[in-house]
Amino acid sequence: MFDTIIIGAGPAGCSAALYLCRGNAKVLLLTHGGSSLLKAHALENYYGLTSISGSNLYKQGLEQVRRLGATVQEEEVIDLSYDDKFVLQTNAGSYTSKTLIMATGSVRTTIPLPGLKELEGKGVSYCAVCDGFFFRKKKVAVLGNGAFALHEAAVLEPLAATTTLLTDGKNIPAGSNLPGVDKKIASLEGTMHLTGIKFADGSRLDLDGLFVALGTADTNALARKLGLVLENNYLTVDKEMHTNIPGVFAAGDCIGGLNQVATAVGEGAIAGMEALKFIRAMAQHI
Numbered sequence: 001m002f003d004t005i006i007i008g009a010g011p012a013g014c015s016a017a018l019y020l021c022r023g024n025a026k027v028l029l030l031t032h033g034g035s036s037l038l039k040a041h042a043l044e045n046y047y048g049l050t051s052i053s054g055s056n057l058y059k060q061g062l063e064q065v066r067r068l069g070a071t072v073q074e075e076e077v078i079d080l081s082y083d084d085k086f087v088l089q090t091n092a093g094s095y096t097s098k099t100l101i102m103a104t105g106s107v108r109t110t111i112p113l114p115g116l117k118e119l120e121g122k123g124v125s126y127c128a129v130c131d132g133f134f135f136r137k138k139k140v141a142v143l144g145n146g147a148f149a150l151h152e153a154a155v156l157e158p159l160a161a162t163t164t165l166l167t168d169g170k171n172i173p174a175g176s177n178l179p180g181v182d183k184k185i186a187s188l189e190g191t192m193h194l195t196g197i198k199f200a201d202g203s204r205l206d207l208d209g210l211f212v213a214l215g216t217a218d219t220n221a222l223a224r225k226l227g228l229v230l231e232n233n234y235l236t237v238d239k240e241m242h243t244n245i246p247g248v249f250a251a252g253d254c255i256g257g258l259n260q261v262a263t264a265v266g267e268g269a270i271a272g273m274e275a276l277k278f279i280r281a282m283a284q285h286i
Contacts, residue, residue, distance in 0.1 A: 001096045002028045003279050004272075005088055007077055007222070008103030010037050011261045012252025014061035015268030016101050016275070021068035023276040028095055029065060030088070032076040036105055036253065037261065040130060041121040046261055054121070057261070080225045086247070098282060099247045099275045102223060102235060103268060106253035110212055111168070115188030123194025124210050127259065128155035131211075137161045138208035141197065142178075143185075145170045149213040153178055156211065164205065166197065181205065232256070241271035249275050 004020050006013045009031035020027045040054025049057075066072055079089035086100045110116065116124060125131040128142075132155055140160040142153045145167040156163045157178075165172060165180040172180035184200040188210065197205045229236045229244045234256035241249045251267035253259045 001085065001098065002026050002071075003097065004028070004099045004101060004275050005030065005086065005095055005097040006101040006103055007088075008105055008252065008254070009062060009065075009072065010058070010103060010105050010252060011061065011264040012105075012254075012268035012271070013101070013103035014065050015265040016103060016249075016251060016272035017065040017070045018068060019269050019272030020276055021065065021070050023273075025276055025279060027065075027070040028097065029062075029070050029072045030075055030077055030090065030095075031072065032074065036126060039120045039126055041125070041134065043130075043261060044133070045130075077222060080222045082226060082245075099249070099278055101268075101271050101275055102228075102243070102248065102250040102254055103252045103264075103271075104222070104254045106234075106256075106259065110214065113185055113188060115190070116212070119188055119190055119194045119210075122192065123190060123208060124188070124212065126212050128152040128211050128213075129258070129260065131209075132156050132159050135160050135209040139206060140164075140209040140211060141166045141181075141205065141207050142211045142213050143168065144213035145173050146213075147173075149173070150176060150178075152211050152213040160209075164207075166205075166210075240274050241267060242274060247275075247278055 003025040005028045006016055007030050009029050017027050017029050037054040037058045042051050042053055044051050075090035075092045077088055077090050081087045086097045088095045136159050139162045140156055141164040142149050143166045153163050165178045167182045169184040172182055186198045186200045189196045189198055196207050223235055235250040235254050237243055237250050237255050241251050243250055249271040251271040252264040
């Protein structure tokens with residue numbers, strides 16, 4: 001049995017693992033499909049780092065927790081239950097633990113547009129707060145037609161030379177004052193970097209950046225299996241990262257908020273320390 005199982009190996013999950021391992025806890029880190037950090041072209045707003053790619057920071061985080069003794073498994077969690085201990089079923093086996101940390105991130109909705117995946121980190125972004133700085137005085141567009149898209153556009157407007165809303169054939173949302181294009185998108189253009197959008201009618205829009213804001217997918221199917229409380233598809237926690245179920249903690253993008261590496265690391269640290277306190281309290285009552 002593990003002291004703690006952490007679902008998710010992004011900044012929040014790895015930060016929690018670091019504090020638990022340093023407290024001599026037996027930790028299992030489960031990851032499947034990577035992290036949204038892998039899509040970050042560069043991070044220049046994290047203390048002590050001049051610039052680092054998201055993929056390099058992700059790899060370094062995993063190396064760090066392995067070095068401290070955490071077990072890291074690339075497995076998909078398919079079921080979760082509690083019977084005097086937490087029981088996790090994955091596509092490869094079964095694990096038990098005394099505590100659980102949800103660091104599942106926030107999976108953002110995307111669409112199968114030709115060129116979209118190839119240009120991630122090369123002009124295609126999923127976070128205006130994270131990457132808007134790199135597109136100062138450049139031509140950008142936001143892909144989406146909901147509140148999330150309008151929010152991202154509002155972040156970009158003061159920075160970019162132009163900000164256009166692309167709805168891919170859907171209606172432009174009421175109340176939007178942005179230039180909008182409701183044509184169906186055929187493909188993204190560019191090789192080393194995004195250069196523009198080609199529409200289904202053959203027309204084209206020159207662009208330096210595209211911010212995908214199609215909404216936030218529900219990452220909490222597992223949480224519902226335990227009866228964890230959700231609000232607007234995010235896990236609810238107190239200031240110490242406790243969920244409504246004793247022994248279950250959550251941190252990072254899955255709890256909402258700023259969705260930045262810096263905040264995820266801090267939340268992960270708190271979750272790790274609180275889980276360690278919980279484990280030690282359990283030991284005193286045995």
